[in-house]
Amino acid sequence: MNVELFKQDFQMTQSAHQAHLVYRVYVPNNLSEIQVRFQYGPIVETDQVMIRQAVVREGLSESLVQDETTVRNLLTVSINDPGNIRGAHHFFAEDQLIIINEEKATEGFLAGKIQEGFWEFIISGHGVFSNVITGQFVVTGVSENNQDKNEETVPFKNLQFEAVKKNRSRKPKEEPIQVKRLELHSHTVHSDAPQTTEELITQAENEKIDWLAITDHNTMTALIEAEQNNNFNRQVRLLNGIEYTTFYGHFLVHGPREQILFDWTKLSKNTIEQYLKKLKEQDVYITIAHPFDSGNPFCTGCRWEYHLDHLKFVDAIEVWNSTNPHQSLSNEDAFHQWKRLLKNGIEIAASSGRDWHRLYPNEAIAYTYVLVPNNETEDDILQALKLGRTYSSIRPQIDFKVNEIHILGDRVEDYAGEIDLSVHLNQLKGGDTFQIYSQHGLIYEKVFTGEKQWEEIIRLQNDGFSLLRVEMLNEANERIAFTNPIYIHRS
Ligand SMILES: [Zn+2]
Ligand SMILES: [Zn+2]
The missing domain is CATH 3.20.20.140 (Metal-dependent hydrolases)
Incomplete structure (x- = not known):
């Protein structure tokens, strides 16, 4: 299967003489081959006026130009994969096909794995002597299997969910x-x-x-x-x-x-x-x-x-x-x-x-x-x-602590007994709901009827909790506040 990765018509005026045109193109996973079709023209410039101007620009004498003098425009292609230089082919041709795959490559280029990532395709204006050069640059990817391009549409879906604790002191x-x-x-x-x-x-x-x-x-x-x-x-x-x-x-x-x-x-x-x-x-x-x-x-x-x-x-x-x-x-x-x-x-x-x-x-x-x-x-x-x-x-202001000293982001070390959660809420409205969650889900809920603030100590058995955190909902059951967890560690 061939996939067009990039296609660009380009034009270079003399100002592009000794400049590089860089295309950075994304090459997806699992491609077996990259093909580049590069065309430009004219190669040979015969217009005496243009040739004379080019000669003068180079600081040379016009007398060097005879009636039959011609010059050649030279554009070359260099290719870099995301980590390495893959080569260049320095030659004159109006129509070039460059092929790179794992086993072989066109002269001037290195064969090898087609790495995923941004590849650089560089057109170098070694010699732009005509007023205008026009051309086209096309990159095609060849894939042997029709794999699904969007295998990960849900962010973080494919994470290895190893229970790695961040090595952080949460004192x-x-x-x-x-x-x-x-x-x-x-x-x-x-x-x-x-x-x-x-x-x-x-x-x-x-x-x-x-x-x-x-x-x-x-x-x-x-x-x-x-x-x-x-x-x-x-x-x-x-x-x-x-x-x-x-x-x-x-x-x-x-x-x-x-x-x-x-x-x-x-x-x-x-x-x-x-x-x-x-x-x-x-x-x-x-x-x-x-x-x-x-x-x-x-x-x-x-x-x-x-x-x-x-x-x-x-x-x-x-x-x-x-x-x-x-x-x-x-x-x-x-x-x-x-x-x-x-x-x-x-x-x-x-x-x-x-x-x-x-x-x-x-x-x-x-x-x-x-x-x-x-x-x-x-x-x-x-x-x-x-x-x-x-x-x-x-809206609501939340003060939430475990055993009086542990605030949000702390870790309560080696705790197996009863846990006191002190809660102090401000700026409440009627219909607000206060909720405490462990890693498994909801463990405590309280609905308010009109009080502006609320203070309470809630005693819980540590039921294998690894964290405790708070959410608050409004009358319409929309989440209007949440805390980060207080972590609880049992060795
Ligand atoms: Zn943004
Ligand atoms: Zn932004």
Whole structure:
């Protein structure tokens, strides 16, 4: 079966003399052969005016040009697979067919496995002497079996669900803990939002957000602007961030010390792990954004389609994205998948982000609330996020502890007896429901009739719980708040 991977008509004017035209084309899995059809013309230029101009451009004397003088335009093709140079064939021909497969290859190219990933096809303008050269470049893949192209349509579906505990110390903090309001996902005019950096920061201050992460698409230049305008010393504090926005998914990176710009255009579906690992060297906080978004053609590249063998380099999954997150089906899918990961022993945080591009009237805004020591630094915020010391809420304020000292994100070590859960809720409304979940499901529920706040100590037998977490629903049974878990370990 032949699959057309890429087709491009091109035109080169003299300005392309000694320039390279690079096509980076995705080559899928399981192809046995790559074929390149390359055509261009003219090869021989006979027009005396053009030839004279070319000679002068090169600083030579026009007298070198005789009536019968001709020159040849030379374009060549070089090919690199995702890891290696596969070769080039430097010759003059108007119509070229290059074939590369595991056993053999056209002269100038190396035979070998057709690796999945982005291949580079480079047309080099060794000599462009005509006014215009036109041509066509076509890449075709040959596959021996008709495999299903979309084998993984559900994000994380094929993960090996090994119950790998993150090797994290989840000790209770000694110092007093306070709650800070965060926005982890926002955009400015530095990417596709109409709001300026100043407008965004001002609005964040109006909303009493304590920490704001500006996460523009594939750039951090808004932070340079903020720095120049001294915006790092305002009431709202800024957290460095970026949203890597690729063809196969978006992920947020919080906390890089400097501008981190890696070449995301080289990311293919199977190679993301090495990039995440590299980013992690900077001790950043990595969140997979809106993994279950509908994706193309409605939201370009928004759905998570990367293959991951594990979630070692991922700190969180954004289970609430955009405004009114409680009403979105794709968020519900992400939330469900997060619960599935927890159930399988994978300690990963759930996060929320407004994906703030503009202000909508009457929107239900969800904020992230983070538990940090007094006088928190950017580092405290990042450490708390990594541990999942957060809850997300559209309204209710949640204080949830185990045995008085363990807060969200902690691990209660070696505990077999009775567990005291202290709960303190604020900003309640009639019809709200408070729920406690273990890894297996719902274990406690309480519906409110009109009280604004509620305080209770709930005593439970530790029934093999590996985690406990809270959800809250409103009158319409929509989820309006959730916490990350408190983990419980029994050796
Ligand atoms: Zn996004
Ligand atoms: Zn975004």
